[in-house]
Amino acid sequence: MALSVCVYCGSRAGDSPLFLQAAREVGVLIGQAGGRLVYGGGKVGLMGAVADAALAAGAEVLGVIPQALMAREVGHRGLTELQVVDTMHQRKLAMAEASDVFVALPGGIGTLEEIYEMWSWQQLGYHDKPVALLNVDGYYDALLEFTRISHQRGFVSQPQFEALIVDTDAPRLMQRLAGAAARATAPDDYSKL
Template identity: 50%
Template sequence: MKVAVFCGSSFGHDARYRDIAEALGRHLASEGIDLVFGGGNVGLMGVVADAVLAAGGKVYGVIPESLRERELAHAGLTQLEVVADMHQRKARMSELADAFVALPGGPGTMDELFEAWTWGQLGYHRKPCAVLNAHGYYDQLLAFVRHMAGEGFLKPQYADMLIVEQQPEALIRAIRGYQPPASKWADPAR
């Protein structure tokens, strides 16, 4: 199994975010799960990749040429693919991954998470999408997801398809047990 992890290219202000990224990386490796990520050596991206590698796991990075040129590429990966742009990066990560996980991050992390989740809703894939809600980082976003459902812009089954856990062990168990709902366009009650 390969899990794509979306996360910040910075560390954030709370050292606990670094700790949860390390814990997730170690747990992925201990479960024999390969990491797919954005290929960077900075922030939480670098932390999770380093943790997987240090625990003996495999790490596959996908980085746009412009970021590689800025020397942001991680040099010690199992494999690093260089692509033309961010669109190709997301598409390639989606092809490689069997599941998607968001750690704390900024707008790029949200973009990646929401695109993977939307693609699942539309039936482009049937892969689990998950949030590791470390220390309540995603509480306000999850409240907004409930608001979208409450206002009729998101069916409850598509809100519920987003896996939310606080610890890596529970997250991986939930990913392994994931059963996708019918895609939005296959659902006659849309």
């Protein structure tokens, strides 16, 4: 099953070469599986690395970027398709509708907001698509500890806690996402957003 994989990640490269390596590896894995990358449309940082690697591996790549960020995130003009939208909400909705699974690589505030929104939308029943973190070089360790605390303190239910797929190995994570996507049954309903 060829997947449309939504990847959230930084428009910066971060402080470890492992971050860029992971972004490139995910892009290659998407291409090798005959999948499509859906991402934020930028040409720089991890965003650019995952897109370039996916393209080089033969994947279709859909970028979605608001007009206001075209210069800031340096919109990637070499994609299969680049959608320029008016707002961040339009960007996130277009990416959600075009994707079968969601995965966050290392990134900053925007990456966290996007992956948590997809996890929240999953909990609220807007979609039944897998949501995942690729925990590269321990980047998400503290966030995962906070998530465990939120669960222990009664703010995240057991099913929702277990719904977040976490792995440190990109090929294994992609296999887990493919399996989870095959089990997803509920239709999307973004009409009430």
